[in-house]
Amino acid sequence: MKLLVPLVLLGLAGCAAAPLKDGIYPLQPNQRVALSGTTTLTYDSFSDSRCPANARCIWAGRLSFQFVLDGPDGREEFSLGPDQLAAMPKSLHGARVALDPAGIPPIRTTNATRPGDVIPVTLKITSP
Secondary structure, three states: OOOHHHHHHHHHHHHOOOOOOOEEEEEOOOOEEEOOOOOEEEEEEEEEOOOOOOOOOOOOOOEEEEEEEEEOOEEEEEEEEOOEOEEOOHHHOOOEEEEOHHHOOOOOOOOOOOOOOOOOEEEEEEOO
16 A cells, blocks of 8 residues: 555656746747647647738738647647737646737738748747
8 A cells, every 4th residue: 555655646747737838939830849848839820811901801801820739638729819819728727828919910011922921920938
């Protein structure tokens, strides 16, 4: 019995989530960052359907950044953008992921998007 208690405690310690690395992370699309020894965050993609500044549009459009968390709890996807600057994904157990609004690009001036257009983002991760 004396041996069983330490083994159970050791097993539970292995199930605990590794502590996250709070910080500021500038990311490009498809770039990944390790938030802990077991959890990574990937800036998956972005979608910018906002109406150009000098055009008449029926719909104003939307800018959205998609992210993927991979960790011990599995895979979780979430989005951020000007209309939702922060999220608290379940797999981060109370940690907050916030998009730096200063890095959000202005609306395009024309309908044209150039091949290879890239919108980098800066995220701030804070643990509970």
